[in-house]
Structure formats: structure tokens, C-alpha cells
Amino acid sequence: MPELPEVEVTRRRLAPAWIGRRITRVVTGPPSYFFLTRPDLLAARLRGRVTTDLTRHGKYLLAAFDDGSRLLCHLGMTGQLFTCTSAEARRWLGVDPHVHLALALRDPAGARSSLLFRDVRKFGKVQWLAPGVTAERLAKMGPDALRITPRALHEALAQRGIPIKTALLDQSVLAGVGNIYADEALFLAAVPPTRPARTLSLAECETLVRSLRRVLQAAIRAGGSTISDFRGADGAPGSYQDNHRVYGRPGLPCPTCGTPIARVVLAQRSTHFCPRCQR
DNA sequence: CAAATCCCCTGCAGGC
DNA sequence: TGCCTGCAGGGGATTT
Structure with missing residues (x-):
């Protein structure tokens, strides 16, 4: 059950594998409560973007992209966000119905890898945010537990x-x-x-x-x-x-x-x- | 406004 | 063994 520490651990491990890489392909699962942004729209918006930053507020992760758009992620109860090789990603997508989002990544040297968002119970969430748009759910949030006075x-x-x-x-x-x-x-x-x-x-x-x-x-x-x-x-x-x-x-x-x-x-x-x- | 309740979802433990 | 029930939980929406 991811709380602040689990989300922060995820952020620290994910950042070096995600930042600076371009999203070359997006595979989504079927529409569900998981997608605050429709999966087809999400895929269209993410394709081609380079990730520039990965931050955390409370239990939310926020990925920033080169065009100013952002992706808000919440792991819910059983969400897992992890990187793997392209071959492993294909295997996951072939056998596991709980992978809702898969991003194919390419670094400046051309090396390929994948990022998967898997969530058994689908209490997790992804939402695409247009440049300059702030998520209402983030605005309602109090100070981060590590920073509150x-x-x-x-x-x-x-x-x-x-x-x-x-x-x-x-x-x-x-x-x-x-x-x-x-x-x-x-x-x-x-x-x-x-x-x-x-x-x-x-x-x-x-x-x-x-x-x-x-x-x-x-x-x-x-x-x-x-x-x-x-x-x-x-x-x-x-x-x-x-x-x-x-x-x-x-x-x-x-x-x-x-x-x-x-x-x-x-x-x-x-x-x-x-x-x-x-x- | 505060507080309580319901609901989303799936896997697993426990009872019979 | 196998089926059924209940529970676990983040958090938003709805009701009180």
C-alpha cells in the first residue's frame, strides 16, 4: 500500500530511467476508473514527449515534459510503476491484464527501455495535464508530510x-x-x-x-x-x-x-x- | 463547514 | 476440496 515513503522510493528509482528519454510509443489498457484522461487521448498526448522532471507531492507523482504538459500519477492501493527492457514489457503486456499503461522510451543515444504502470485493483490514477493547467486534486492538498511545520x-x-x-x-x-x-x-x-x-x-x-x-x-x-x-x-x-x-x-x-x-x-x-x- | 457513508476493484484468508 | 463471505484500503462523491 503505497504511502509517501513508497512513492518517494519509486520516484528516486524511476527518475534516472525516465528523465531525458523520449516516449516513442504508448500502449494502454481499456478505459476504466484508472484513466482520468481517456486512454486514447492520453496516448496521443504522451507520444513524442521527452520527460524533463519527476516530482512528488504527498502520494502523487508528477512527470513534466518538454512541451510544458505533465502527467499526474497516483499508485492507489496496489499500483506499481517500474522500468524494464522492451522484451520484458512485451511479455508483461502479453500475459498480465493489470498493466494499464506502457511507455516505450528511447534515450539520446538510441537505447530503448520501457516504463510500465501496473495496478491490480485499479485504485491508481493517471491524468494528463495541459501546459499551465494545475490539477484540482493537487490544489486541495495540504503541505507534504515531510515539510509541514x-x-x-x-x-x-x-x-x-x-x-x-x-x-x-x-x-x-x-x-x-x-x-x-x-x-x-x-x-x-x-x-x-x-x-x-x-x-x-x-x-x-x-x-x-x-x-x-x-x-x-x-x-x-x-x-x-x-x-x-x-x-x-x-x-x-x-x-x-x-x-x-x-x-x-x-x-x-x-x-x-x-x-x-x-x-x-x-x-x-x-x-x-x-x-x-x-x- | 464538518463528519459520516458509500463505492470503485481484486486477491486472499477464513469458515464450513 | 471448493465455494462463499468478508475484509483490506486511497480518496472522491454523496449524504447527513
Whole structure:
């Protein structure tokens, strides 16, 4: 389940294989919720473009092209964006119905490669943005979780009566945190996930921001978390799941005090915490 | 405006 | 063994 660290790992591995190369051919799957831009239109717009940059905001990736247009990508739950050889790409397209977008690339020296966007559940998204057009969904987004300041977080939480865990999942509050890292950061900050968001003091927001940065940076260094099928852009699984302290460990002992980890449901998301350390 | 609910999709675990 | 049900989850749309 790609959250900020998994998307950032994907970005870092993808950038050198994508930037500076020309898209010579585009193959798409059939129209679906995956395509915010119709696949035939998307293919026509991408063909011939040279990728100039690859950035990330929250869980979104944004590829920039030589004509000023851009491609917005979201990995959803099961999205995978990776490069491979042209031969491997042909094999994927022949046997796997979950590859929705394949780009054939050529570098200035003429070397060919491919970039595939595969997504089993199709919660992922691609959208083509004309030059100068900003995506509404990006405009609604709060500051990136790695850049938000304690003061900004405190202000964003001020009027919210929802549980802090739910607020962390709200991408308009801060961008990039999903279910895993919300639970992990709250554990590190010793804040119970059920605490009404507006009751956090500025000092507690300072602790929480520090915890968020710590857990997100550590996860990026570990290559992300691989729960079921996340793979980085080179196909390598992440290892941060081995460092999860509470997520996915209900009933197991808290690494700090040994109390069994509790599980509750908040905003239809399973939520894990230590009832003793976080109160 | 805030908050709750529903829905998109597929694979897999658990029950019988 | 095999079928069926339920669950997992990001996030946008809709409803309260």
C-alpha cells in the first residue's frame, strides 16, 4: 500500500530511467476508473514527449515534459510503476491484464527501455495535464508530510473534532500519510489515535511532526514497506515492514512495554496502538 | 463547514 | 476440496 515513503522510493528509482528519454510509443489498457484522461487521448498526448522532471507531492507523482504538459500519477492501493527492457514489457503486456499503461522510451543515444504502470485493483490514477493547467486534486492538498511545520499542523487541526488518526489520513491536512505511517507516527509520539485533533497542543504537534519525519525518513531509507505486493521501481521489495511497531501487530507485545497492541476501527481504517504507551 | 457513508476493484484468508 | 463471505484500503462523491 503505497504511502509517501513508497512513492518517494519509486520516484528516486524511476527518475534516472525516465528523465531525458523520449516516449516513442504508448500502449494502454481499456478505459476504466484508472484513466482520468481517456486512454486514447492520453496516448496521443504522451507520444513524442521527452520527460524533463519527476516530482512528488504527498502520494502523487508528477512527470513534466518538454512541451510544458505533465502527467499526474497516483499508485492507489496496489499500483506499481517500474522500468524494464522492451522484451520484458512485451511479455508483461502479453500475459498480465493489470498493466494499464506502457511507455516505450528511447534515450539520446538510441537505447530503448520501457516504463510500465501496473495496478491490480485499479485504485491508481493517471491524468494528463495541459501546459499551465494545475490539477484540482493537487490544489486541495495540504503541505507534504515531510515539510509541514508544527505550527501549520496545529492550525490545520484547530477546528477538527475528528480523531487525530483520521486527521492524519486527511490529505487536505497534510499530504502523504496513510494508514501504516499514521499508526506508526502516533505510536512514536505517544499520542492515542482517538484523541480529538483539536486537543493537541502546539508542543504535541511539534512532537508529532518530529515523529512523522522520523518514521517516514526511516521507511524511505529501508525502501518502503512491502505488505503484500509493493515493489520499488526496480522490483525490489522494501523492508520497513520489519520495523513496524504497532501496524499489523494486534495482540502482539508493544516493543516498549510489552502490553498487547490494541486494534480499533477509525474512519473505516484498522488502527493499531499501545493502550499503555499512548494515552 | 464538518463528519459520516458509500463505492470503485481484486486477491486472499477464513469458515464450513 | 471448493465455494462463499468478508475484509483490506486511497480518496472522491454523496449524504447527513
